[in-house]
Amino acid sequence: MPFESELFEAEVLAAFPAEVRIPARTVADALAASSESSPRMLVVLDDDPTGTQSVADLPVLTRWDVADFTWAFNHRINGRRQDAVYVLTNTRSLDPAEAAARNEEVVRNALAAAALEAGGAGSRLRLGFVSRSDSTLRGHYPLEPDTISATVAAVSGEVTDGVVIVPAFPDAGRVTIGGVHFMRGTGDDAGKLTPVADTEFARDASFGFANSELAKYVEEKSKGRFRADSVIVLTLDVIRAAGPDGDPQISAKAIADAIDSATDSTPIVADIVSENDLRALALGLDEAERRGKKLLYRVGPPFVRGRIGQEIRTELSGEEAYAGNTPSGAGGLIVVGSHVGVTTRQLKALVEQHSAARIVEIDVEKLLGGNSAGYLGDIVRDVVESLHSADVILHTSRLLIKTDDAAESLRIARTVSAAVVAVVNRTLKTFPPRFVIAKGGITSSDVAAHGLEIRHAIVRGPMLPGIVSLWEPVDGPAKGIPFVVFAGNVGDDESLAQVTRKLSNTF
Known part of the structure; x- marks a missing residue:
């Protein structure tokens, strides 16, 4: 679909039908009906922990042994097994070979655990797999869905018909219209749309790209294995086929019909502008799967919420963040x-x-220059001493050191992340903070899994509307300490201050 250079969302949407109004309960009921004879759970392989920001009250794993999946499959929240579990793979920080190996291991262990779980009348737990990645198109694509589908086929013999690609994240201003992925403008640019390939995210050192039209993005990233004209595009004409007051099943049938020809991992991209669009898509995908289609999902954060029919959780208050735990008097x-x-x-x-906060900077040039152990020891002492009376803002120096070599850029990022993890872990063992906020996807992942040694957690909900998730660690040394996962690319200029103010006792 061609667009002019300056785009306004209202004008672009004028060419499409109005959204179909669909309550979350409609999707949840459809899912329950499909799972009545055989319970089903989505396993979400999250390439960084920020995918949890759109959901609430779901289990999260940072380890993926069979025993970890057994815990997640048996964990009950409000008396029921949940419809999805998130697995923090952190693969966006890995090289392709490592990412593929990790995806395979997660899928094999999940399938092994599911084989041990009996549901009602002795039925086995069925799994669906979601490859959750970035709403600005950064990540290991098509490597990750390829690996997942190949592993499922090797273990169970089930062949994937289609890979459904839904990067949209309307809460954070990422929408797909006419098969083109956009970022919404803010402030003076509110109402404007920028193709995502024209943003800073497309120039990512490791995962850069040139195309905003998703079919062409698929061809680009697959190096021509999937041609753009072979991609099935579910435009808003299909997603909204029922019209605003029509029967949602009309849209569901239109979506299922549109992807009926999918075979051998055919890429399927979907227009999404609103939560109603996600729910319409969920009903269509459920219909397609009931017809026998085997689907795998490559998605942005809100897809799972829509797919399982979960209501949008209102933002948590500071009191709710500490519910069930007694906050310490330390700084955050x-x-x-x-x-x-x-x-x-x-x-x-x-x-x-x-x-009132104490600012502590990790100088990346000093870190990479040698004697990092002594340097980090000084940082830890500074952080611990400051936490006795104040919140501590620990940040890496703002000068981004990178090279033209993607592998070397990842190596530098890992070195910096390892330093951050070491500081957090040694601080936790010496003087636990009141709360921890981690800003950045890879940062959040490493801080959760290694800095705080979280193995199992429950995502409780968002700290801001639709974005920024709060985890409750359920075991390990960080049990009872609220942990906030804050993606690097979401929120406005005030968002980090707003979240900190909710949790702090000195702000």
Whole structure:
């Protein structure tokens, strides 16, 4: 679909039908009906932990042994097994070979655990697999869905018919219209749309790309294995086929019909502008699967919420964040690792507003220059001493050191992340903070799994509307300490300060 250089969302949407109004309960009821004879659970392989920001009250794993899946499959929240479990793979920080190996291991162990689980009348737990990645198209594609589908086929013999690609994240301003993925403008640019390939995210050192039209993006990233004209595109004409007051099943049938020809992992991309669109898509995918289609999903954060018919959770208050636990009198720890522009602006706003906080910087050049052990020891002492009376803002220096070599850029990122993890872990073991906020996808993942040694957690809900998730660690040394996963590329300039203010006792 061709677009002019300056785009306004209202004008672009005028060419399409109005959204279909669909309550979350309609999707949940359809899922329950499909699972009546054989319970089903989505296993979400999250390439960084920020995929949890759109859901609530679901189990999260940072380890994926069979025993970990057994815990997740048996864990009950409000008396019932949940419809999805998130597995923090952190593969966006890995090279392709490592990412593929990790995806395979997760899928094999999940299938092994499911084979041991009996549901009602002795039926086995069925699994669906979701490859959750970035709403700005960064990540190991098509490697990850390829690996998942190949592993499922090797273990169970089940062949994937279609890979459904849904990067949209309307809560954070990422929408897909006419098969083109956009970022919404903010502030003075509100109402405008920018093709995602024209943003800073497309210039990512490891995962850059040139195309905003998703069919062409698929061809680009698959190096021509999937041609753009072979991609099935579910435009808003299909997603909204029922019209605003029509029967949602009309849209569901139109979607299922549109993907009926999918075979051998055919890529399927979907327009999404609103939560209603996600729910319409969920009903269509459920219909397609009931007809026998075997689907795998490559998606942005809100897809799972829509797919399982979960209501949008209102943002948590500070009191809710500490519910069931007694907050300590220590200061909180805010860890900032992301280098995207919005993160740097959020950090600046937090520092300016939170005058009581102690600022501790990890100088990346010093870290890479040698004697890192002694340097980090000084950082830990500074952080621990400060936590006795204040919140601590721990951030890496804002100068991003990178090279033209993607592998070397990843190596540098890992070195920096390892340093951040070491500081957090040694701090936790010495003087546990009141709360921890981790800003940045890879930063959040490493802080959760290694810095705080979280193995099992429950995502309780968002700290801001639709974004920024709160985890409750259920075991390990961080049990009872609220942990906030804050993606690098979401929120406005004030968002980090707003979340910190909710949890802090000195802000």
